[in-house]
Amino acid sequence: MKHHTRSAVSVIFSIGLACVLLLLVGSLWGQTGSGDSNSKSVQKSLPSSIQIEPMDPGDVPMPPEFRLAIYENLITQIEKSGRFQHVYRSGDKDAASVPDLITLRTTAQSFKKGSQKEREVTTIKGSSSIILKVHITDHAGQTLVDRNVEGKVRFFGENLRATYDFSKKVANIVRDAI
Amino acid sequence: MFRPAIQIRTFLRLASRDFIVNATAVGIPESFEIANFALIAYTPCGVETHVEPQDVSGWLWPTRMRDTAMGIQNPMVNVSVRTNSFRAARPGMWARGLFFLAVGAPLMLFPALASSQAADTPQAAPSVVQTDVKLVIGGEKIKNGSHGTLSVVGSSLRFATGKAKMEVDASSILDISTNEDSRQDITGAAKLATMAIPYGGGRVLSLFSHKVDVLTVEFKNANGGYHGAIFVLPQGQAAPIKKQLVAMGAKASVPLAEPAADDKNKNNKNK
Numbered sequence: 001m002k003h004h005t006r007s008a009v010s011v012i013f014s015i016g017l018a019c020v021l022l023l024l025v026g027s028l029w030g031q032t033g034s035g036d037s038n039s040k041s042v043q044k045s046l047p048s049s050i051q052i053e054p055m056d057p058g059d060v061p062m063p064p065e066f067r068l069a070i071y072e073n074l075i076t077q078i079e080k081s082g083r084f085q086h087v088y089r090s091g092d093k094d095a096a097s098v099p100d101l102i103t104l105r106t107t108a109q110s111f112k113k114g115s116q117k118e119r120e121v122t123t124i125k126g127s128s129s130i131i132l133k134v135h136i137t138d139h140a141g142q143t144l145v146d147r148n149v150e151g152k153v154r155f156f157g158e159n160l161r162a163t164y165d166f167s168k169k170v171a172n173i174v175r176d177a178i
Numbered sequence: 179m180f181r182p183a184i185q186i187r188t189f190l191r192l193a194s195r196d197f198i199v200n201a202t203a204v205g206i207p208e209s210f211e212i213a214n215f216a217l218i219a220y221t222p223c224g225v226e227t228h229v230e231p232q233d234v235s236g237w238l239w240p241t242r243m244r245d246t247a248m249g250i251q252n253p254m255v256n257v258s259v260r261t262n263s264f265r266a267a268r269p270g271m272w273a274r275g276l277f278f279l280a281v282g283a284p285l286m287l288f289p290a291l292a293s294s295q296a297a298d299t300p301q302a303a304p305s306v307v308q309t310d311v312k313l314v315i316g317g318e319k320i321k322n323g324s325h326g327t328l329s330v331v332g333s334s335l336r337f338a339t340g341k342a343k344m345e346v347d348a349s350s351i352l353d354i355s356t357n358e359d360s361r362q363d364i365t366g367a368a369k370l371a372t373m374a375i376p377y378g379g380g381r382v383l384s385l386f387s388h389k390v391d392v393l394t395v396e397f398k399n400a401n402g403g404y405h406g407a408i409f410v411l412p413q414g415q416a417a418p419i420k421k422q423l424v425a426m427g428a429k430a431s432v433p434l435a436e437p438a439a440d441d442k443n444k445n446n447k448n449k
Contacts, residue, residue, distance in 0.1 A: 054404055064355045064394040065314070068406030072315045089403030116362060120384035158361070160314065160408075 073167035316407030
């Protein structure tokens with residue numbers, strides 16, 4: 001009697017173990033399958049690369065350091081956002097072969113170079129601000145984002161900090177909109 | 179001149195146990211002050227004997243050398259024993275001496291030759307050097323806000339900190355411009371500390387500032403990618419660097435004559 005009970009328990013245990021293993025394998029397979037389909041859909045709908053063009057000052061006179069600071073800060077902040085696999089600089093030869101590349105262009109609308117001294121002494125005067133039009137298009141030329149963004153420094157910091165503020169805002173817009 | 183003398187002396191100590199080697203055999207140039215080092219000979223028993231210069235005047239005269247300093251094709255070995263009684267040296271000693279000569283002469287003359295070659299090859303010395311330059315933005319591997327040395331080396335602009343350096347070839351510079359700006363004297367942690375001063379005393383300290391030059395460089399990397407770098411230098415130091423780079427092929431949209439003034443005028447018009 002005892003022998004029969006022991007053998008039955010071992011059979012039940014082995015069957016149970018096999019079931020658990022089957023379930024585990026099945027669930028893992030299902031997860032990888034669904035992951036693949038998810039990544040495929042992401043790759044299809046969302047662009048993986050962005051190219052950033054230098055700022056176009058237009059008719060607005062702007063010191064070269066501000067133009068360059070905007071460009072470099074944009075690259076840094078968009079890279080930092082982690083939204084894109086590649087962030088290409090303007091003129092990069094590798095960007096030409098990317099099929100889902102989107103392009104970010106900025107055009108100056110207004111610029112006011114304040115004074116750090118005034119800002120810190122008066123706290124109400126001397127703020128720096130830049131307003132730029134942010135225009136993002138896809139590979140086919142279709143507009144994805146087109147809006148004005150302002151960067152400013154009101155109290156603390158050097159004038160160039162306005163470019164940092166602007167770039168952070170643009171990086172947020174890109175992350176949310178695309 | 180002193181160092182080879184020591185080497186020769188050591189060599190002679192090693193090589194010539196009981197015979198004296200003529201200096202021409204080891205390729206000593208004519209100008210070499212052979213009389214400066216002590217001539218030491220050894221007896222086979224190891225007893226050191228110093229030789230007076232007048233004793234060796236007959237065979238230690240400066241000898242004309244061939245152009246190649248390393249040439250030992252015809253080593254002239256004077257084996258006349260002058261200071262010991264063992265005049266008839268054994269053939270084994272001769273062979274050993276010749277062997278040491280053959281091996282030692284190139285080794286002995288190598289440092290002198292290497293130093294002369296190093297002196298001949300022109301090293302790219304930086305033509306313009308500016309220390310304590312702040313990189314505001316645009317250093318690929320260098321952190322923004324780093325301080326370092328900006329220099330024009332060869333035909334390129336180099337910014338080096340203690341940890342890393344970046345180099346931009348003058349021909350790849352698309353535009354270079356200078357501008358004037360001002361920076362606060364008190365920055366960083368000290369600036370935060372000034373905020374604690376009561377009755378707005380910290381604001382007064384913000385009045386203290388100094389003028390600086392801002393150097394902006396636009397360039398392309400090897401892959402064609404557009405880059406920009408902004409440097410802050412002490413006042414009046416940006417123009418020489420710009421001038422040097424333009425002379426080496428860098429492009430500049432603003433003329434060299436009055437770069438800072440032009441930019442200043444633009445800014446004033448803007449206001």
